[in-house]
Amino acid sequence: MNELLHVYLSAWPTVWAMDTARYLVGATLMATILALFWRAGLARRKLQSRDATGADKRREILASLRTAFIFSLLGAIVAVGDHQGWITIYKGFRQAGLLYLVGSLALMLVAHDTYFYWVHRAMHHRRLFRLFHRTHHLSRTPTPWAAYSFAVPEAIVHAAFVPLFLLFVPMHGLGLLAFGIIQILRNVMGHAGAEVHSAAFGPGRWLGWNNTTTHHDLHHEAGRYNYGLYFRWWDKLMGTEHPDYRAKFEAIVSPGVAVPTPAGAGNAMLRTVAGSVLAGGLLLAADPAHADDGLAGRWMTQGAAAVVELAPCNSTPGLCGTIRWLWDAVDEKGRPRLDAQNTDTALRQRQLVGLSILSGLTRSSNGGWEGRIYNPEDGQTYRATVRQTGTDRLTIEGCVLFICQKQVWRSTAALVAALR
Template sequence: MQPLSDALASFWQIWSPMLILDVGRYLVAACGLALILKLFWNAGLSRRKIQARWASRSDVRREIVTSLRTGVIFSLNGAAIVYGAMNGIFTIYTDFDKAGVGYLVLSVVAIIVAHDAYFYWTHRLMHLPRLYPYFHRTHHRSVAPTPFAAYAFDIPEAFLMAAFTPLWLLFVPMHGLGLFLFMAFMIVRNVMGHAGVELMPRALADSRWFGWINATTHHDLHHATFHHNYGLYFTWWDRMMGTEHPRYREQLRGRPADGAAVAADSAARSAAVAS
């Protein structure tokens, strides 16, 4: 029994920091943004609410429970990455002698761009009728999402999302700080996308230089209409593939959407969620 006990102790020593990190970053980001929304609601954020609909308390409870479950799955994936690095499968370094600050910056930019592409295509894949009920239905139960919906995934979706980082590390060495910055960026942008309140400048709708950055309205429309806006950080894949919502930029400018069109979108979304 001693070898088993030693193995479990070794596993816990590696897994427990990952559990604290993955669950902790979700709680800090989601609770932090929820607090900001509450504190500044009467100072102007109320005018930036995207949908008229509100999430119910049961919606929020479901989002928190499923997101915490995803955090546990992500932490197991993190432990597997640590084991892989210890055994030479992945290259994760902690000093700058191996590669300088320039490589750190470049690798962080590259992993964010690659993750956006991975998310777009796996997201579209999960919307296929045969896969949707098993992979993505839980996330779309949040019609009017809150920051707590950031990780509200079905178990297969959580594993699919977790798979990106080890796949990336098979080919690209990363500094530990670079991985931390990527994970921090990912959860911050994720909770912002589910805020239910437009947190980005409305000028993004018409910006020549920054219009490729997703605003909160971009992902909120995906929850409200189901069939558009599959990107996570950037709009370019949706633009190239013709999947950007036709009224995204109009709504981002703060103009009310056409009621009949919204009703049709909502009906299509409800039918898809129920299927």
């Protein structure tokens, strides 16, 4: 027992210094890049109009230093595990070669992304959010300093990943070091506040499977979407990617809006012209008149609980659905019904009538429509497939995790005709 304590205590200072240094170096590096290239183009890639305050940054730094301390408390256990032979950390290449180092590192990143997606989503559950995850979301406009800005319980959850992974997969010491570096770099890039990824990271491009600053910034801004850490796979698979992600990323990295241009009156003029042509193009793409609006109109949900209007979305492609009428629009005391089950407490004061519950509905390859539907009854967002199953009838199927619900909606026109 004494020996274990001795191994733990002799490993801890190094682990603590490394975890703290990793954060400070990573965040300082990103903050420096932002400062150096701000006027040379990054200013035009700023993602939110709001600015983080000095108090925000102070809170982020203090919480992150605390997290590095907690990481080191669990990280030193890894040294004990290695000493005792509970886990294996290769020190040389004799037992496992370079191929193993690269392969195990890739596996570790994929496993970490999976672990992060699911614990992150769980921490957004209304019963867990306040205790675990609220501290991180105090940063509505994140800065690189927010990288480790977690409450103590959330820090413990994240710190548990490395020891858990090592129980199953032996790693090289070098692989663990690389993992630590990649993890902090991706983390400060995600919280940079201005898009620092090139257009090659755009959805559909060759690096499009990676997350970007826009991706995680939208998570901080909007809450319910984009839970992934390194990759977009889980968000796409589970239907939790923000419907505006592609449009926002493309707009922010497209030339004319984002590419740094040398100063000068002539250039400024050109830039304005290019900017307005491009803005015109974007507007045209999102112009409701150009949208495919096959399902547009008013629909009555099953059991006549609500009337939902389907119409082209304001700023994104596809159709959006807004609640126009509710059977139970007010409660017993005559107060309008609110979005009280929302997992994001900040959104619970929204009135249900007027709430947009369907978004990004576009035609899918199998003849139906696909988008996302928010169910105010359980505060969950479902991946929705919509099919027109008759002249006045839609079948809506929404799935979250493995639970699917099906509903038939009827056109209000048919109802009006029947009432005549």
